Each structure stands twice: as C-alpha cells, then as structure tokens.
Amino acid sequence: MTRRIHLVRAINVGGTAKLPMATWREIAASLGATEISTYIASGNLICVPPGDPNEFDCALEQAVEERCGFFREVVSRSREEVAAALAAHPFEVVRADFSHITFLSAEPTADAIAKARTFETGDDRWEVVGREMHIRYADGAGRPQMKDASIGRALGVAGTARNLNTVQKLLDLTA
Incomplete structure (x- = not known):
C-alpha cells in the first residue's frame, strides 16, 4: 500500500x-x-x-x-488524486489562501449541482470537477459572499475543504 x-x-x-x-x-x-x-x-x-x-x-x-x-x-x-485535483483547479489563483478544494465523499449528481447553482455567490466562485468542489473566495473564506454551507447541503454529499496552501503542503509531505 x-x-x-x-x-x-x-x-x-x-x-x-x-x-x-x-x-x-x-x-x-x-x-x-x-x-x-x-x-x-x-x-x-x-x-x-x-x-x-x-x-x-x-x-x-x-x-x-x-x-x-x-x-x-x-x-x-x-x-495522485490530490495532485490531479490541484491541477484541475479552474480559477485563477490570486491568493492561495482564498482558493480552496473541497474533497467530497462522492461525486454529486447533476440535479444536486443544478440545485446548488440557485444560490447567489456574489464575487465568490465555485465549480464541481468530479469528486471535488473548487472555490475561490473574493474576500477570503472568513468573509464569504456565497452561502457555502447551503451550497454544500444542496450538493448532498459530505466534504471537507482545504486551501491551496494546505493542499500543496500535503502533496509535499507525501512526495
């Protein structure tokens, strides 16, 4: 293993x-x-x-x-999966601590993603790529413009987010 x-x-x-x-x-x-x-x-x-x-x-x-x-x-x-998720991050990274990857327990359904899209996001952005939800907060995770908890519930799968600094460090520690 x-x-x-x-x-x-x-x-x-x-x-x-x-x-x-x-x-x-x-x-x-x-x-x-x-x-x-x-x-x-x-x-x-x-x-x-x-x-x-x-x-x-x-x-x-x-x-x-x-x-x-x-x-x-x-x-x-x-x-390899974490590295692929990082490589797939669809947003420009202005600050790595404002960009997150939420590692989901499963891939959300198309209907769940459509439901999650009904929530306002302001200048924050999110996108699901496979089993990950990528987020870019305009003002940081401590001051989100979007209702990220509501979006997460709408997706219908559990997940846990890490900012890109942490994701990169975890990759470094497993190299």
Missing part, C-alpha cells in the same frame, strides 16, 4: 469537536495504519492504511465518534 491523505471534516474550529492531532495519530495507529503523520490542527492525516482505504475511512469515523463523542466524516485521496 502507499500513503494516503485522510481529511476529517470540521474539527478544532470554533471551540467544538476537539480532536488533538496526537489523538488523531493514535486512532490511526490503533486501527493498524503505518507511516503516520499529521499536518496542522485541521485534521490532515497522512498514513499507509491497512487494507481497503474506504473501510479505513469508515473505521476512522467510528473510532473518532467512540473516543471523542462526536461524528465527523473522513474523506481520503491518494497523492
């Missing part, structure tokens, strides 16, 4: 869903992962999973819920 990038959604933000990275690494190790590392406190785990990556993602979700008391989705990709 090769190292994969596992991303947990919505932890360590706003004082809720605390998941220390040491705990995140311990959980992965307890499930049989090897070559484990984390990057920053937003739930980025790099490891070699034991066996099927999708089953490992589900096991991580269950272990986080059992150990920490909350459920959070885990989405993983191979290094």
